[in-house]
Amino acid sequence: MMYTIDLALWNITPGLPSKPYVTADYNRANDNVNGFTNAIAWAADQGYSYIIVPKGEYALCYPNSIKITDSYITVDLNGSTFKEIYDSEAQSPYDTANRTVLRDYYAFPSNQVPGVAFKIEECTHTSLIKGIIIGDKADRSFAVPNEERKNEWTNGIQIGKGASYINVGKNTISYFMADGISFINSGVAEMVEFALGLSVSDINPNTGALMASTTNMVSKLLTIPAHIPPHQAFLIAGFGYTRATAINAKEVGVYYYNAAGAFIRGFSNQKIYKPITIVPGAAMFRFVFYNETNITKDMQIHLKFGLTPHHCTVEDNEIFGCHRGGITPGGNDLIIQNNILHDIGVEYLDGKPIFNDPTRYCINQEDSFGDNTLIRNNIMYNCFHGILCGAYFPTIENNRFYNCLGTAINLYILKKAVVTGNFIYKCGTSLGLMTAVFQNAHVTYRDNTIVGGNLLLNNGVGYHITAEGNMFEDVINLAYPDDDRCVFRGNHFRWSDTFSGAPMITINHIEDCTMEVKGARKLITLKAYEINRLDAKNTTIRVNTRNQLTVNENVNFYNSTFDSCQIDNLLYAMKERKVNIVKSKLTDTIVFIGNTNTNGQYPYTGLKDCTVILNTLTWLVQTNFNTSKGTVQIEDSQLTINNTAFLYLIKNDLTAGLPPLFTFALKRSRIIYTGPSKLTLGFYNSKGIIKSFISARNIFSNITLPARENVYVGYDPDKERDTVPTYGIFFTGQVIRNAYPAAGEPEYWLCLSRAGTPDDLPRTANNILWTAATVKALGDQVNAGGRVYTVTTAGTTGAAAPAWPTVEGNTVSDGTVVWTDSGYLAAFAAVGKI
Numbered sequence: 001m002m003y004t005i006d007l008a009l010w011n012i013t014p015g016l017p018s019k020p021y022v023t024a025d026y027n028r029a030n031d032n033v034n035g036f037t038n039a040i041a042w043a044a045d046q047g048y049s050y051i052i053v054p055k056g057e058y059a060l061c062y063p064n065s066i067k068i069t070d071s072y073i074t075v076d077l078n079g080s081t082f083k084e085i086y087d088s089e090a091q092s093p094y095d096t097a098n099r100t101v102l103r104d105y106y107a108f109p110s111n112q113v114p115g116v117a118f119k120i121e122e123c124t125h126t127s128l129i130k131g132i133i134i135g136d137k138a139d140r141s142f143a144v145p146n147e148e149r150k151n152e153w154t155n156g157i158q159i160g161k162g163a164s165y166i167n168v169g170k171n172t173i174s175y176f177m178a179d180g181i182s183f184i185n186s187g188v189a190e191m192v193e194f195a196l197g198l199s200v201s202d203i204n205p206n207t208g209a210l211m212a213s214t215t216n217m218v219s220k221l222l223t224i225p226a227h228i229p230p231h232q233a234f235l236i237a238g239f240g241y242t243r244a245t246a247i248n249a250k251e252v253g254v255y256y257y258n259a260a261g262a263f264i265r266g267f268s269n270q271k272i273y274k275p276i277t278i279v280p281g282a283a284m285f286r287f288v289f290y291n292e293t294n295i296t297k298d299m300q301i302h303l304k305f306g307l308t309p310h311h312c313t314v315e316d317n318e319i320f321g322c323h324r325g326g327i328t329p330g331g332n333d334l335i336i337q338n339n340i341l342h343d344i345g346v347e348y349l350d351g352k353p354i355f356n357d358p359t360r361y362c363i364n365q366e367d368s369f370g371d372n373t374l375i376r377n378n379i380m381y382n383c384f385h386g387i388l389c390g391a392y393f394p395t396i397e398n399n400r401f402y403n404c405l406g407t408a409i410n411l412y413i414l415k416k417a418v419v420t421g422n423f424i425y426k427c428g429t430s431l432g433l434m435t436a437v438f439q440n441a442h443v444t445y446r447d448n449t450i451v452g453g454n455l456l457l458n459n460g461v462g463y464h465i466t467a468e469g470n471m472f473e474d475v476i477n478l479a480y481p482d483d484d485r486c487v488f489r490g491n492h493f494r495w496s497d498t499f500s501g502a503p504m505i506t507i508n509h510i511e512d513c514t515m516e517v518k519g520a521r522k523l524i525t526l527k528a529y530e531i532n533r534l535d536a537k538n539t540t541i542r543v544n545t546r547n548q549l550t551v552n553e554n555v556n557f558y559n560s561t562f563d564s565c566q567i568d569n570l571l572y573a574m575k576e577r578k579v580n581i582v583k584s585k586l587t588d589t590i591v592f593i594g595n596t597n598t599n600g601q602y603p604y605t606g607l608k609d610c611t612v613i614l615n616t617l618t619w620l621v622q623t624n625f626n627t628s629k630g631t632v633q634i635e636d637s638q639l640t641i642n643n644t645a646f647l648y649l650i651k652n653d654l655t656a657g658l659p660p661l662f663t664f665a666l667k668r669s670r671i672i673y674t675g676p677s678k679l680t681l682g683f684y685n686s687k688g689i690i691k692s693f694i695s696a697r698n699i700f701s702n703i704t705l706p707a708r709e710n711v712y713v714g715y716d717p718d719k720e721r722d723t724v725p726t727y728g729i730f731f732t733g734q735v736i737r738n739a740y741p742a743a744g745e746p747e748y749w750l751c752l753s754r755a756g757t758p759d760d761l762p763r764t765a766n767n768i769l770w771t772a773a774t775v776k777a778l779g780d781q782v783n784a785g786g787r788v789y790t791v792t793t794a795g796t797t798g799a800a801a802p803a804w805p806t807v808e809g810n811t812v813s814d815g816t817v818v819w820t821d822s823g824y825l826a827a828f829a830a831v832g833k834i
Helices: 023-045
Strands: 002-004 050-052 057-061 066-068 074-076 081-085 116-121 127-129 132-134 155-160 167-169 172-174 181-183 189-192 233-238 251-257 263-271 284-289 301-305 313-315 318-320 334-337 340-342 361-364 373-376 379-381 385-389 395-397 400-402 407-411 416-420 423-425 429-433 441-446 449-451 454-456 463-468 471-473 477-479 487-489 492-495 504-506 509-511 514-517 522-527 530-532 535-537 539-544 553-558 561-563 566-572 577-582 585-587 590-596 604-608 611-614 621-625 630-635 638-641 648-652 662-667 670-673 682-684 690-696 699-701 735-738 748-751 781-784 787-793 811-814 817-825 828-831
Touching (some): 023 057, 023 066, 023 081, 081 116, 155 172, 373 385, 407 416, 535 539, 539 577, 566 577, 566 604, 590 604, 621 630, 621 662, 648 662, 648 690, 781 817
Parallel strands (some): 002 050, 066 116, 081 132, 116 155, 127 167, 132 172, 155 181, 167 313, 172 318, 318 340, 334 373, 361 385, 373 395, 379 400, 385 407, 400 423, 423 449, 429 454, 441 463, 449 471, 463 487, 477 504, 487 509, 504 522, 522 539, 535 561, 566 590, 577 604, 590 621, 604 630, 611 638, 621 648, 630 662, 638 670, 662 690, 670 699
Antiparallel strands (some): 735 748
16 A cells, blocks of 8 residues: 655645755754654554655754654655755754764764664565655854764664664665764664673573583573563674674573573573573573673673664665765674765865864675675775775675775674675775684685775784685785685786876785786895796795795796796895796796895795796896805706897896805706707806806707806806815715716715714815914904804904804804804815726
8 A cells, every 4th residue: 555645634734945944944854853753653553565755855853753664654745855954053952962062073872862864773575765865964054174074973874773674775865974884783672881790600501500511601691671572582793893703612501591580591602792592471581691701801791682673775876975974884694785885984075174083985784784785886986995894704796886985894793704896996005904803714805806006914913814716906015915725826916107206015825827028027025935937027035034034935936828928036135045946837938046235144046947038138046246155056947048039147246356156057958049050148247246157967968058168167066066175065975976986086975974063964065274464354254162153243353263162152262353163174085986
């Protein structure tokens, strides 16, 4: 049945007055509020299920609300405009709040908050649709801007007190000081800040009697509010600012008794924020708190009888121009879909002062923590934050975010979340995480497209994160938790030719991802430890690690491809780093290594079992050292040179006035030139900083090699030497082959045991004795008394040898040099004379 409201019958006057408002305006607006409330209630009582408002404009009197408390009805506002009239300087006669300067600055959330246009409470299967609802912000003068901007609580539509299966749709809501639509996490009756009367005990599930326990606690008998309808339920919510309980297990046992105290039955393992059945005949109940023994503990619980709002839908609305927020979900099993939210928490539209707190948002379930919220297919633009969500099980899918100044999606206080199919465009922070509260919380980010901004997923603790199938375009910073359980798989990075900035990606483990730069190659800092199957194009990858300022760390690339890239292993004011590239393909990719002003730290980059193709490059390895040492080693690989202009394997950027610092090793590899005639290959552009050029067991095809200079080593010094070893670390029984065996020479050298020294400890080869008044560089070594000492402070030795320490790690001063004991000296025997 359909009922069209009779305006005259219900003393409703259409039309909007102009400011300054007079008492008659407020009286008519208040009559409208009462008229609509009474008309809707009467129509529902008469059995009408569809109630229509005659199309028009209607003034509403702040702070009073049109109330809808009947079930199974649709209230069709029929495109009508409802506007709250308000005057910052002249208080309405119906506004009885005691405000010293006539402003309602701190009206915090409750069921009695002022300035709500429509309230929907204690009903089910009710719809409110097709209205234009304008709030008090439109009338506020903000004559004292730094005061009036603090107001944060007037709403267009508010749902509370256990309302369920409510639909709010096809409305246009604007200019409220808080939210266009708000859910109050309230029940029909509530218990909060009550004494639990805890004891360390348990409950017999068959009798309801208390019994001994050393692991659980039981509450006293608690009374169920008398006016709760039969066949109802309640839930356990959190309390306090975060709405999180202090229950360790996040579940309880509930045991019911009748009015005489006789046991009826109980339920174990009841999760918080879910309905808990109240059994027929129950008048009292007890809680069992599992794994709790502190009887003075505040459990931070809030009981909601008749439940909080649940199974409600907010859809097809436009919300804009609000002071603080758009939609505040609360309660359980909510759907927020197909809404447009824009120009919220900013001053784009009206130039009025913004709210003085940064929690300005389109959608926010911060203060109304609940279970299972679905937010999908919404559009949000020109706002501060997009979605702030602390629901127990939120799903955020297929939304679009444009130009949010703050965070597009920020999650916290949750157990499980899925963020999928969203498009986030140039927001300050695209994704954020805050503390989980619950153990074993996990978040999945899947198939999202994110353009620009930061992704700060490392701020919260307690999460297992999975990110897969996402596109990250022009992102500035992506930070993952320092947790090896977190998964980052199948994601794609792209930077456009118009992007400017220095992106940083911090993820411990990366697999099956791509990385590409359009236009000029850009520097991307990658802080990672294990990278599997990365496909990188036109990218300079600056390899870093999380703890590089204090810890020597390794980075491993496996089965990856690099096309027109540069792989940087550069030390500057950090610890040494070892980069291993294994079973990978490098096409026109420079291997860059260097050390700037970082004494005593040695970068290493190794390629093993790799394919290297050189189509356009004229060198492969590039160095930039002004101090210390470094190594690039290529082994068991194939290098194919297709460029007729290829010059040399190594290009040294700094050469003048520097000591030998760099070691290059090419081992057991094949180097092929594909040109029509032989390539005259240079080893390096300058010998200046080359300490050793090692070429061991390599095959050069269609290549003419240069003359061998004194830095050339034609064998693998890790396995063989051309004379008894004088450097390196060895173990007792280790064999070092003779690289150039000849008649009268030994076949190999054997590292010997030494009397009085443990055989399982490493030993250092050295043939340098101490000399007086000698300049020593960092890392130089000498031996004395069967031990080896390393320079850890460079300088000049004294006139007499120091009293050498005999404990590894101990130091001794010698002139301006400081020596550190490096352990036992290696001794060798020549074996197998040929």
